[in-house]
Amino acid sequence: MIRRDSIIIQAGDTAALIASETLTFIEFLGDMTIAVWNAIRHPRKIRWKETLYYMNVCGADGLPITALICFLTGVIIGYQAAVQLQKYGGETFLPGLVGCTVVRELAPVMVAVIATGRAGSAFAAEIGTMKVSEEIDALRTMGFDPIRFLVIPKMIAMLCMIPLLTIFGDLFGILGGFMVGVGQLDMPLDAYYQTTVIWVKPKYFFEGVFKSGIFAWIITAVACWRGFRTGSDSIAVGKATTSTVVVSILSIVIADAILAHFFNTIFFAR
Amino acid sequence: MPGNDQPAIEVRDLVAGYERRIILNHISFTVPKGQIVTILGGSGCGKSTLLKHMIGLYQPKSGDILIRGRSLVEADAAGKRAIMQLFGVAYQGGALFRSLTLGENIALPLEEFTTLTRAEINAKVAEKLSLVNLRNCEKMMPSDLSGGMIKRAAFARALALDPAILFFDEPSAGLDPLSSANLDRLILNIREKTGATIIVVTHELDSIFTIADRAIMLSAETRSIIADGRPSELRDHSDNPFVRNFLNRGNPRPNIQGAEHHA
Secondary structure: OOOOOOHHHHHHHHHHHHHHHHHHHHHHHHHHHHHHHHHHHOHHHOOHHHHHHHHHHHOHHHHHHHHHHHHHHHHHHHHHHHHHHHHOOOHHHHHHHHHHHHHHHHHHHHHHHHHHHHHHHHHHHHHHHHHHOOHHHHHHHOOOOHHHHHHHHHHHHHHHHHHHHHHHHHHHHHHHHHHHHHHOOOOOHHHHHHHHHHHOOHHHHHHHHHHHHHHHHHHHHHHHHHHHOOOOOHHHHHHHHHHHHHHHHHHHHHHHHHHHHHHHHHHOOO | OOOOOOOOEEEEEEEEEEOOEEEEEEEEEEEOOOOEEEEEOOOOOOHHHHHHHHOOOOOOOEEEEEEOOEEOOOOOHHHHHHHHOOEEEEEOOEOOOOOOOHHHHHHHHHHHHOOOOHHHHHHHHHHHHHHOOOOOOOOOOHHHOOHHHHHHHHHHHHOOOOOOEEEEEOOOOOOOHHHHHHHHHHHHHHHHHHOOEEEEEOOOHHHHHHHOOEEEEEOOOOOOEEEEEOHHHHHHHOOOHHHHHHHHOOOOOOOOOOHHHOO
16 A cells, blocks of 8 residues: 655655755756866866767757747747738838747757757766666776766757757747748749848847756756766666756756846846 | 875765665774785675765765875865876776777876886786787787677786775676686785785675785665675674674685785
């Protein structure tokens, strides 16, 4: 028979678990900051071969799916907007609407979600499996700092490749809107391009790329932390992977809300 | 030279466990240089817990662990890393880094902690692989190796920095009797060639009688050491019937090299 604790005990246990997990995450962030600082001071000690490998995995390998999803997102936004805008004769606003939405919000968030599913879950599974097979213990007893060895190459790769993928996502998203504008609304090709350039200011590109850097940092930190927190069996690796995806996406959405407020009220206030 | 006669390992009044659970209660022993010591006992007696404390992975609740006179417990992170370079560890499953070749696995600590040139590192890797009978296997990936080869490769990596102390966690686990006997022979060979102090965690009776100069037996009930001595003496003359029973459950193989006369 399954024993059920009272709701108060369950709530207390959950609160204690969240508190202890938060503490371990803060501790991990502290260790990671020290490792990043040491990597900046001694760049020759960075494992560049692994960094290039992860750049390939996170960047080049992820480009086709990122391009496709961002293109389709642009098409969907463009199509839905076109239907509404046509009712009020506001078709000329389509390029600006699609451009700003994609560049400021959709491309960074879509790229981050794709990266969470591809790279984040892979990082958690890789580190988790290494923990189960005692490879992390082996690193420690050989005198290595596992964070420098395992996290720094992933962090550098993600910080380089996610903003790059976001720029590609911007271009493909705008291209999706362009297909709808030119194809369905019969907007002249040149007019669509000119309107996009007028509306999508460089600072919006900066906003999107900056956000994507923050998202890359969140995904890597959460994935590696969950990997290091994996239990001692294969089921635990699966749980770590799942929780990486859930916690990363939740953190990305929260961070996006904070950053949207930050950019609109402070950076773009005037 | 001062400190030359100090023991390789000293465990002083060690209390260890997880959260509120005590696994090892006031354990003390000393391992002199050059000895092969097996740590044995039934399931759940704390063999692995003791090993993980001795190699600095866990912090004890109280007590101290000294590696060649230097405290693992009191050392800061940098001091601990320095102490850890005094010993090598071969884990039960090998714990080889699967993204690296065998050669790269062994070269890793040499690249990090020595100033050797690439040619010197390659020569050292070849020497270590040769010592464990894995000549010309530098380019192989861990996934290409059999269970016995993985164990031997883990031995080679543990030997990379020529440590004075070696820890082997369940080296014979999961191996057929022939591979297990070969591994025992290899452990004796390593001791003969390097003079290293070797701690082996195992419950394989054949291995214990073949390689050990001394056996330390832990008990899950008392959470402490219940026997400490030469394996054959413990088997035949221990006051504790549990120890005699445990060691008599298997018939020891004919002695490969007469390990007990080596000490």
